[in-house]
Amino acid sequence: MNVVAQSEVGRETYLGISNTEYLLFYLLVVITIAVFAFGVYQRFSRYAAGDDDPFDRLNDLSSRIVSATKTVLSNEKNFNRDLYGGLMHSFILWGFLTLLIATTILAVEQYGTELLFGIVFWEGDFYLAYQFIVDAMGLLFVVGIGMAMYRRYWVRNHRLWGRHTSLEDDIFIWTLFVLGVGGFLLEGARIYVTGMPEHEVVSFVGYAIALVFQAIGVPTTGAAGNPSDYVALAHAGFNAETIHWLVWWKHSLVALFFIAWIPYAKPFHMLSSFANVVVRDEKAGKRLPNVPADLDATNAESIDDFTWSELLDQDACTKCGRCSSVCPAKASDRPLDPRNVILDLKKYREELDNGGDEKAIVADGGTSVINTETMESCMACMACMDACPVEIEHLQSFTRLNRQMTDQGDIAPSMQDVFQNVMQNGNTFGDSPRSRGDWADDLEFDVSDAREEDVEYLWYVGDFPSYDERNKQVARSLATILKEADVSFGILFDDEKYDGNDIRRVGEEFLYVELAGHHVETWEDCEFEKIVCTDPHSYNTFKNEYPEVDFEEFADDPMMPFEIEEQWNEDGEIEVLHWTQAVEELVTEGTLELSGTELDYTVTYHDPCHLGRYNDEYEAPRELIKATGCTLDEMPRNRANAFCCGGGGGGLWMDFEEEPKPSEERIREALEDTDAGADIEKFVVACPMCMTMYEDGRKTGGYEDEIEIVDVAELIVEAIGAEEEANLEVAAD
Known part of the structure; x- marks a missing residue:
């Protein structure tokens, strides 16, 4: 083999590229950058034409960028529910960024430190470390691309296919693959034509490819040290120089195409995704x-x-x-x-x-x-x-x-009925406001009127615990628990109305504002320390949404029956709690002692969306369940991964032809996918809407004889031995 050997620890950047080709390459670079910049400008000018966002998404920008960088580099959300996908994307991202940084380092030296100051650092130990890291991370990059192609084309993961799957998805993944593999092929050819210098062993992937060239006896011309001869000989026939020259230009053109293409297709997510994480609303x-x-x-x-x-x-x-x-x-x-x-x-x-x-x-x-x-x-x-x-x-x-x-007016008739009920009677059932507190009549003690006396807890009972027979039992259980803890609490009776959470998510914004204004005005006439909610939906809207309402903007609207003009609880001085949080505090403080006989049930627990995913409260209900002595067996989908009951967003009031119903699927999961399986005796909830949906799912799914739906409050009442006081009589099936 006749070659010009390379002995110094380093390498020539444009090996075998003539001056003419060098100029041509950089003309293409300029064009590529111009096309890329124009595309990015078009994208961001389109955003500027969008409507103003109601939330400040650019405040504390430096902290946002740091947080987004951590989120993106860690790939933390890609690992959620999908280890394979997390590793795949991490390999691609980390490898791509490493190769990008490596190219940037090379450019900084060639057109910065070397050109301006004569300083060269891309040699010796730095070069060796650089080459090793680039090969290692480049290999990860190719492995990640291979994993993605395996999942897309071999496994055909259902998530990746749909009506928006298009040719751009194929071009994107195959371009990355060609860049990754082509880069290693180019490196191997370079090492081979330069005499396989010993120091290039650190480029272990490229060196292995060079060994393949050597093993199969690819001829070489020995022109590696003379670019003009190199080009002439490269065109003379099949040899290593020809391979290197062809791969260099192929790799360069594919890379330039990819850069120019980024703003116009799927690769733009590399920029837009990071920007989206930067400007995210933490309370979205x-x-x-x-x-x-x-x-x-x-x-x-x-x-x-x-x-x-x-x-x-x-x-x-x-x-x-x-x-x-x-x-x-x-x-x-x-x-x-x-x-x-x-x-x-x-x-x-x-x-x-x-x-x-x-x-x-x-x-x-x-x-x-x-x-x-x-x-x-x-x-x-x-x-x-x-x-x-x-x-x-x-x-x-x-x-x-x-x-x-x-x-x-494109609203389902059932939802229109709900809107009408709320407007006329202040509740989604359409029942009389005067009967709102009737659920408490069966208690052996009186529930205080928070409008007339000072209380520690202003208890917002909610629509379903007030009017639905099954959920009235839960309300009486909670009242008994608070009485047992000897804390002062009161309710608003007929001045309590629907909280507005779900009709707001269905789109009825002005009725929601009206309800918010009514409640805030009513609360301002009461003396209390904390608001406690039965329903996680109420808890979320009181905690996170009522403080956002600008009542002053609606002050002159004759359709809004309130006079309040300032925002409510903007600084969070009034604490809003879900009842499980309040009672868990009482148990922790020793105010409420679960002194009854420990329950011997095997149960599972369903995380309500508005308590869990919305507000990150997962432990309070579980601590209360465990405090009763029950054995808690988690469902596979729990906490942030929990499966919805189907009642949110107005689903409770709509009829869908669906198979299976979300509630039926969830009960099946409890009985078949938990460790205890069919030994699960009780399906525990902490939300009135969940109670309603799962009682329905238990019937329609044929699970009536297999499992019982209970609220956490009902377990606690049984544990403290107060069943009779709560007047809890299980409704006949």
Whole structure:
């Protein structure tokens, strides 16, 4: 083999590239950068054309960037529920970033330190360390791409395929594969034509490829030290120099294509996803944007009604399908796929930007971007947002669509009845407000009226514990627990109205504001220390949403029956608790002693969405269950991964043709997928809506003889031996 050996620890950057080719390459680089910059400008100018966001997403920007960098580099959300996917994406991301940094280091030396100051650091020990790290991380990159291709094409993971799967997905993954493998092939050819210097052993992947060239006897011309001869000889026939020259240009052109393509297709998520994590709202979903009092304001009449952050959400979507895979509506065959809604909006926006025809954003029939039945299917459980690795705030866009449906009158008749009941009677049942406190008549003690005397806990009972027979038993249990703890508590009786949480998520914003104003005015006339809620939905809206309402904006509206003008509890001076949090505090303090005979049940517990995913409260209910002596056997999907009961987002009041119902699937999970399996005796809930949904699912799923649905409060009352005092008589089936 006749070669010009390389002896110094380092290497030539443009080995075998003539001056003409060098100039051509950098002309292409300039064009590539210009195309890339123009594409990025177009993207961000489109965001600037979006509506203003109601939340400050650029405050404390430096901290946001640091936090986003940690989230992205750690890939923490990619590992959620999917170890394989987490490792795959981590290998690709870390490898890609390492190769990008390596290229940047090379450019900094060649056009910075060496050109300006004559300082060269890309040699000796630095070069050896650099080459080893690049090979190691580059190998991880290729392995990650291989894992992605295996999952996409061999396993055909269902998450990755849908109506928005397109050629750009294939181009993206194959371009990365060609770049990764081509880079190693180029390195191997370079090592081979330069005489396989000993120090290049640190480039272990490239060196292995060079050994393959050597083993199969690829001829070499010995022109590695003379670029002009190299080029001439490279064209003379098949040899190592020809291979190196061809691979160098192939690799360069593919890399330049990829860079230029980034702003125009799927690779843009590498920028938009990071930006989306930077500007995320930490309270997304648990609080919703307010609407202006101006009745001329629109919600989703056109794509221009969407805020810049919602447009960024659309571009940040990577089509990974994690949101779809955890969506209980999709699992129940309702016509909702969270990914498709986001991508349908994006596709429509891009069609308009390219001269397409306008159409309704959301409406009945097939001519709109989104069908009303699709949005009615959403349970507002936030599972999609919790699963999304790039912090897309689905619920904010979904609520905008729901508000538009409400404005248009495209609401299911059952929901219209609920709205009417709330407007006329202050509750979703349509029952008389005067009977709201009747559930307490069967207690052996009187419940205080918080409007007339000072109390420690102002207890917001809620609609279902006040009017639904099954949930009245839970209300009496909780009243008994608070009485047993000897704490002062009171309720508002007929001045209590529906909290507004779920009708707000269905789109009825102004009725929600009216309810909020009524409650805040009522509370201001009461003396109490804390607000305690039976329902996690009430807990969330009082804690996270009432303080956001700008009542002053509605002060002059004659349709709003309140006079309050200032925001309520803006600084959080009034503590709002779910009852399990309040009672867990009482148990911890020793105020409430579970002194009765320990219960000997094997139970499982369902995390309510509004208590768990919305507000990160997972332990208080579990501590109370354990305090009763019950053996708690967790379901596979628990805490943040819990599966919704199906009642949120108005689902409680709608009829869907679904199989199985979310509640039936959850009970099946309890009886079949827990360690105890069929030995589970009680399915424990901490939410009145969950109680209602699971009692229904127990009947429709044929589980009436297999499991009992109970609330945590009912377990506690039984544990303290106060069943008779609570007057808890299990309703006849």
